[in-house]
Amino acid sequence: MRSTFDLELVNGPVGDPAVFADLIGDGRAFLFDLGELGGLSPRKLLRVSDILLSYTHLDHFCGFERLLRVVLGRERTIRLVGPEGTIDRLAHRLASYSWNLAASFREGVTFEVIEVLEEGHRRRARLALRDRFHPSPIEAWRVEGDLLREEPRLILRAVPLDHEISCLAYSVEERQHVQIRRNHLEALGLGIGPWLRDLKEAVLEAVPDDTPIVARWRTAEGLRERVVPVGRLRRETLDVVAGQRIVYVTDCAWTRRNIERILSLARGADTLLIEAPFLDRDRTQARARRHLTARQAGTLARLAGVRRVIPFHFSPRYTERYELLAAEVEAAFEGHTVADLPGDA
Ligand SMILES: [Zn+2]
Structure with a gap:
């Protein structure tokens, strides 16, 4: 993808x-x-x-x-x-x-x-x-x-x-994500140019099939132009796939309400960027400062079923040990460890 x-x-x-x-x-x-x-x-x-x-x-x-x-x-x-x-x-x-x-x-x-x-x-x-x-x-x-x-x-x-x-x-x-099949475009005798952006927009806006698209592209002999209906281009030169999130x-604090809201927002996302400032062994400080631990961040990523997780906002207290934070996120994301759910309502 x-x-x-x-x-x-x-x-x-x-x-x-x-x-x-x-x-x-x-x-x-x-x-x-x-x-x-x-x-x-x-x-x-x-x-x-x-x-x-x-x-x-x-x-x-x-x-x-x-x-x-x-x-x-x-x-x-x-x-x-x-x-x-x-x-x-x-x-x-x-x-x-x-x-x-x-x-x-x-x-x-x-x-x-x-x-x-x-x-x-x-x-x-x-x-x-x-x-x-x-x-x-x-x-x-x-x-x-x-x-x-x-x-x-x-x-x-x-x-x-x-x-x-x-x-x-x-x-x-x-x-939705529109992908151009370049070889099919060439087979139709069309060239690459900024007109492809108009084509993608027209497809995403679901305009009628007979809507004309003006294709303009540059060749060694000069500027070329052709008008093709969007329906034909959609069928023969494009793939429309699910978009990314x-x-x-x-x-944010590790509270039940925050967890619910994060999961409903992040469920099935492609990429989750999430704070991981503290190691789990310092969860008392994390709780006092209303931040997540790396294990909690990884647990959220796993529960949300995201494709990849990118942790950030590491606390400077872990200078020269930042890889521990990344490893703790990864271990929870892979399901090797899991953060305890909070007791508060
Ligand atoms: Zn901050």
Whole structure:
């Protein structure tokens, strides 16, 4: 199966949480958390369309300025999702700078900030450079379940977890994945070009079979063009397979409610990115700090039946012993060990 997302733990499993998830072939990327972002090039940061913030602890949020400086003068909207209070916090953060030159920018970034609250409540405000980042009036609405947004290609979900304060976990899922059979394309006399993206979109949007697709590609003799109905291309040159799902879970206590929510979000996911800060033998400290142990993280991955698990947010107390954390996650994921379920309700 070809992957949909190219995943990069920006600071490795030990540093601040930040995961760059590049949506392959789309020129667009998701960023889970905003820890230190020095490792991401401006070229990559310019692809970020959505920031999915777990919450606003310093190590999850301190990289915001690095992104801001790259996107500031760009005419685009970036969605930033976070728990209750995120609109206020981002507005205060932006208000700490002087924006007297904002009017001199011909173009400028807008942040659409969405808060995910309990029981499907959502709130939204826009913070635009042209308004010197004064937040727009807040809109509130409610959804069923954990839905965050639906797009033709993707479904995004978010659930609040308990870390003494609210901390969000996310799922990003590609509904269906369209694969091109290159040899069949060549057999039809068609060449590779950006038109294939239009074709994929048309197929995912289930347009009628007779919808014309304009195929344009470059050859040694120059530009070639042909118009072919989408139905024929779908039958002869494409495979439509199930899409991939990635789930991001961090900073949460080992409680029954968190376990239930994580399992319902992560069940059957392809990739689970999950915090594993403590070894199981230090579970008393893990419990006091409302974090998971590596064994608990691996147990969740196994119970959810995910295809692969990527642990991160290792505590610096295990310097030079980080492989123990990874091994403990793996042992529980393989079913060799299992974390005790919590006794609390
Ligand atoms: Zn953290």
